[in-house]
Amino acid sequence: MPQIGTVKxxxxxxxxxxxxxxxKALIIHPQKLTKDGKPExxxxxxxxxxxxxxxxxxxxxxxxxxxxxxAFRIQATKSGEVKTTFKDNKGKQYVxxxxxxxx
Amino acid sequence: MTQVxxxxxxxxxxxxxxxxxxxxxxxxxxxxxxxxxxxSPAVDSLFKGRKTQSGAGKVHLKANAIAENGRVVPLTxxxxxxxxxxxxxxxxxxNPVPLAAKLNTKGASAYLSTNVRMRETxxxxxxxxxxxxxxxxxxxxxxxxxxxxxx
Numbered sequence: 001m002p003q004i005g006t007v008k009x010x011x012x013x014x015x016x017x018x019x020x021x022x023x024k025a026l027i028i029h030p031q032k033l034t035k036d037g038k039p040e041x042x043x044x045x046x047x048x049x050x051x052x053x054x055x056x057x058x059x060x061x062x063x064x065x066x067x068x069x070x071a072f073r074i075q076a077t078k079s080g081e082v083k084t085t086f087k088d089n090k091g092k093q094y095v096x097x098x099x100x101x102x103x
Numbered sequence: 104m105t106q107v108x109x110x111x112x113x114x115x116x117x118x119x120x121x122x123x124x125x126x127x128x129x130x131x132x133x134x135x136x137x138x139x140x141x142x143s144p145a146v147d148s149l150f151k152g153r154k155t156q157s158g159a160g161k162v163h164l165k166a167n168a169i170a171e172n173g174r175v176v177p178l179t180x181x182x183x184x185x186x187x188x189x190x191x192x193x194x195x196x197x198n199p200v201p202l203a204a205k206l207n208t209k210g211a212s213a214y215l216s217t218n219v220r221m222r223e224t225x226x227x228x229x230x231x232x233x234x235x236x237x238x239x240x241x242x243x244x245x246x247x248x249x250x251x252x253x254x
Contacts, residue, residue: 020212037199037222048211055211063195063203065175065218070204073181073212 002028007084007096015076015102023048024071025084025096031066038062045087048072050100051080076102145194145201146228150238155230158239161186164229166245170221173247178203179216180229180241187234188213197225221247 010024025046032041039062046058056072074082079102086094146155165179182188191206191213198221206215213231221227228242 022214022216024216050210054209056209057207058215059205059207061200061203063198063200063219063221065220068218069216071179071214071216072206073214074210075212 005094009096009098011098019076020073022073026069043088047085049083145196155238155240158241162231162239162241164241169246173221175218176221182213182231189234190232191215192230194228
């Protein structure tokens, strides 16, 4: 079992300039709820950046599954780093990065 | 003679009444059904009474009709690129907290795909908020089976 907060990212290969691509991020997280369904240890935010610029901001609720996968779509302009940052309600921050090769 | 007439009349009245009532009831049921599809308490409390419009053909919600395992239900909401989308919402009506995820687009496409957990069979809604504040909604029922016995 990988450690909590491990973020795995998947990007398509063979991307041409101007393509819309799907970025998938999978994070190892317990998403724990209390017995009456209140959030105990859950992810609250996800932010996606491309070339240092924020492209998506996501607010997450307790309904997100254990070890969730979250995907969003961006337009590839040039090669660069795609980064996703997750935050949970215990103040922890988890980061995943991947390099997008365009061309 | 007069007695028969009266009885006949009353019977006719009765039948008329039943038929009219039946039509009214039927109509009422149809109205209620369409009303239910629009107004959900989950949507109302989130958007404070703002009405959603049907996003049929513009907003797409990808979900299995039957989720075998309520712990991991893959859902995808997407919208046509022609729309100027500000945010994408994913709601599950019967969850304790209906709002599962909200995505603010800042240059990304109006697309959100994730795995959620569902407590029971429920209507799932994908709602897209446009830059001018219009809310477009597409909903679908997802059945959650326990033990694979069907809903």
